[in-house]
Amino acid sequence: xxxxPAPPRRVPRRTATALSALTAFFAAAAAGCGIPxxxxxxxxxxxxxxxxxxxxxxxxxxxxxGPNGIRAVSRPVDRPPSPQQALELLLKGPSPAERGRGLTxxxxxxxxRLTATTADGAVDLLxxxxxxxxxxxxxxxxxxxxxxxxxDVPGGKPPTQVDIRIHENNLRSPxxxxxxxxxxxxxxxxxx
Amino acid sequence: MNFxxxxxxxxxxxxxxxxxxxxxxGALLTAGLTxxxxxSSTLERTQETAVADLRMQLDSLAPGMTFPPRTExxxxxxxxxxxxxxxxxxxxSASYRGxxxxxxxxxxxxxxxxxxxxxxxxxxAAYQRFDRDGRPWLAVxxxxxxxxxxxxxxxxxxxxxxxxxxPLDDEQADISALVTAAQAGAVPALVLALVPALFAARSVxxxxxxxxxxxxxxxxxxxxxRLDAQGHDELADLTRSFNTMAxxxxxxxxxxxxxxxxxxxxxADVAHELRTPLAAMTVVTEVLDEDAAAGVLPEDTADxxxxxxxxxxxLARMVEDLMEVSRFDAKAAPLHAEELDLRTLVAKxxxxxxxxGDARVTxxxxxxxxxxxxxxxxxxxxxxxxxNALRHGLPPVTVTGRTAxxxxxxxxxxxxxxxxxDVLPHVFERFYKAETARTRSEGSGLGLAIAYENAxxxxxxxxxxxxxxxxxxxxxxxxxxxxxxxPR
Numbered sequence: 001x002x003x004x005p006a007p008p009r010r011v012p013r014r015t016a017t018a019l020s021a022l023t024a025f026f027a028a029a030a031a032g033c034g035i036p037x038x039x040x041x042x043x044x045x046x047x048x049x050x051x052x053x054x055x056x057x058x059x060x061x062x063x064x065x066g067p068n069g070i071r072a073v074s075r076p077v078d079r080p081p082s083p084q085q086a087l088e089l090l091l092k093g094p095s096p097a098e099r100g101r102g103l104t105x106x107x108x109x110x111x112x113r114l115t116a117t118t119a120d121g122a123v124d125l126l127x128x129x130x131x132x133x134x135x136x137x138x139x140x141x142x143x144x145x146x147x148x149x150x151x152d153v154p155g156g157k158p159p160t161q162v163d164i165r166i167h168e169n170n171l172r173s174p175x176x177x178x179x180x181x182x183x184x185x186x187x188x189x190x191x192x
Numbered sequence: 193m194n195f196x197x198x199x200x201x202x203x204x205x206x207x208x209x210x211x212x213x214x215x216x217x218g219a220l221l222t223a224g225l226t227x228x229x230x231x232s233s234t235l236e237r238t239q240e241t242a243v244a245d246l247r248m249q250l251d252s253l254a255p256g257m258t259f260p261p262r263t264e265x266x267x268x269x270x271x272x273x274x275x276x277x278x279x280x281x282x283x284x285s286a287s288y289r290g291x292x293x294x295x296x297x298x299x300x301x302x303x304x305x306x307x308x309x310x311x312x313x314x315x316x317a318a319y320q321r322f323d324r325d326g327r328p329w330l331a332v333x334x335x336x337x338x339x340x341x342x343x344x345x346x347x348x349x350x351x352x353x354x355x356x357x358x359p360l361d362d363e364q365a366d367i368s369a370l371v372t373a374a375q376a377g378a379v380p381a382l383v384l385a386l387v388p389a390l391f392a393a394r395s396v397x398x399x400x401x402x403x404x405x406x407x408x409x410x411x412x413x414x415x416x417x418r419l420d421a422q423g424h425d426e427l428a429d430l431t432r433s434f435n436t437m438a439x440x441x442x443x444x445x446x447x448x449x450x451x452x453x454x455x456x457x458x459x460a461d462v463a464h465e466l467r468t469p470l471a472a473m474t475v476v477t478e479v480l481d482e483d484a485a486a487g488v489l490p491e492d493t494a495d496x497x498x499x500x501x502x503x504x505x506x507l508a509r510m511v512e513d514l515m516e517v518s519r520f521d522a523k524a525a526p527l528h529a530e531e532l533d534l535r536t537l538v539a540k541x542x543x544x545x546x547x548x549g550d551a552r553v554t555x556x557x558x559x560x561x562x563x564x565x566x567x568x569x570x571x572x573x574x575x576x577x578x579x580n581a582l583r584h585g586l587p588p589v590t591v592t593g594r595t596a597x598x599x600x601x602x603x604x605x606x607x608x609x610x611x612x613x614d615v616l617p618h619v620f621e622r623f624y625k626a627e628t629a630r631t632r633s634e635g636s637g638l639g640l641a642i643a644y645e646n647a648x649x650x651x652x653x654x655x656x657x658x659x660x661x662x663x664x665x666x667x668x669x670x671x672x673x674x675x676x677x678x679p680r
Binding site: 034101 | 246259307320339349352
């Protein structure tokens with residue numbers, strides 16, 4: 001009968017294993033306390049909205065006041081809006097994203113209805129306040145005028161050539177303020 | 193790996209360390225899992241917010257873009273995005289058809305190549321965390337598609353891609369705060385764990401200590417020791433086993449004592465019963481001895497009578513010794529102590545035994561040896577020692593007396609071969625035969641045992657040893673009697 005070799009001493013080895021496991025655990029716990037780097041991780045679909053050349057979808061341009069002057073924002077719509085529709089969108093103010101970029105509306109609440117009617121190459125804009133009293137400053141007038149000029153105005157004139165006739169106190173006056181939207185969104189008095 | 197952990201030896205330390213390690217392990221595991229969960233949710237929220245913000249801004253900005261964009265348009269887009277900032281002051285840049293991203297102003301952080309590559313390959317939004325100058329950063333990449341012609345249909349990709357990057361300093365601070373909080377929680381947990389650990393150690397150690405105390409009491413002879421075993425744990429079982437053991441031990445001890453007492457009483461009774469017939473026999477043999485001495489008896493008969501009377505005398509002496517031993521065993525040996533000088537006693541003993549003037553016995557007693565002792569018993573000791581030395585050793589036998597500390601030392605030395613080493617521990621045992629071949633000794637075999645008991649009766653000791661030059665040395669110590677210190 002062959003003699004079996006003596007069994008190995010177990011306790012020290014087990015202790016050593018437990019110790020090394022414990023040490024590794026503590027080391028791992030101490031190491032992973034920062035913010036680990038990652039590979040590139042996909043995070044959803046792309047953004048969209050760019051007008052494809054040759055296949056423009058209808059959109060409306062609204063003018064808001066920004067830190068560096070008046071800025072136009074483009075919003076997609078189903079079909080080209082009338083000046084009335086465009087102005088109503090403008091009066092709703094900037095969207096959250098636009099506000100995030102620092103855009104605001106300088107058009108004050110005017111306590112009355114704003115009416116825009118179109119003529120050939122011109123828009124008649126009836127406002128419930130007087131401009132001379134300072135209720136509408138030049139930025140507000142520019143927002144209103146440019147938004148209306150870039151809407152669907154019959155006559156086929158380019159927006160900078162459209163006359164915006166502003167009638168104060170909702171009264172159709174024979175001598176309105178006639179302005180035009182400049183290329184940078186600033187109004188100029190129309191040449192009489 | 194050549195380190196060795198020194199395991200603490202005490203049970204208490206080991207228990208406490210084990211409990212604390214377990215608590216630390218558990219706390220660390222819990223804290224680690226909680227931390228990972230909190231960290232990933234913090235980072236996920238930041239990433240989702242950043243991606244959503246960027247998408248919202250681009251959805252809003254894209255319809256107004258002139259297309260295809262010039263570098264100027266890309267820079268303008270970046271500028272507006274930088275101003276928007278979203279949830280964070282990110283720095284953005286825009287790229288068209290894989291060109292180098294155009295930032296709003298120079299100095300914007302570079303976009304990781306992996307991210308640009310992933311955005312272009314997958315046509316999906318993507319984010320990547322990366323390390324820049326030791327700070328964690330998050331970069332988000334977002335391709336922009338054309339507006340859909342009909343609602344619900346995805347447009348084709350325009351080739352425009354926008355990237356925004358910002359450092360994750362706030363998240364880093366939050367996560368560091370988490371670690372600090374975990375540490376702040378773990379230390380009190382460990383300290384609190386010390387309390388149950390100590391309680392557990394105590395609940396284990398107290399029965400163990402009581403068991404040790406019980407074992408020590410039993411060792412000290414208190415066989416009636418019992419421990420109360422409460423509970424049903426292993427330690428209570430151990431305590432019950434201990435009690436059973438103590439009971440068995442006590443029963444055995446009682447039985448042994450009973451048997452020993454019986455044996456002693458038997459010996460005492462036998463000796464006592466033998467005394468009367470022996471007295472009669474002694475008287476008869478004395479008469480016969482006289483007759484034998486007078487030549488009245490025939491020669492053969494006279495020899496026989498002398499032989500019988502010798503044996504009877506030896507038998508009588510042995511019976512007397514047995515009676516004495518029985519008295520010692522029964523603790524009934526009376527001590528009639530008196531103040532005396534041991535020198536007188538030695539002289540008296542020598543005179544009484546006919547050793548006075550014998551050249552074989554010399555004495556060396558230079559100083560007075562005051563003791564308080566029973567003269568008869570000390571005489572028995574001395575006679576036994578000297579007689580023993582004369583019988584088994586070789587003359588001259590020297591009796592030396594001196595005082596040391598508060599003891600009187602009497603040594604009896606002979607010049608024989610000494611006592612064999614294996615016999616030495618047994619010389620004071622009863623009926624111990626040094627030479628197994630010699631079946632009978634001249635004495636009763638009880639002499640040294642009686643001398644030993646007598647020495648102890650006086651509060652002294654009797655020891656046997658061998659002198660360096662051969663010869664047995666018996667040393668008797670008795671307490672020194674100093675008159676002022678003995679109030680009796």
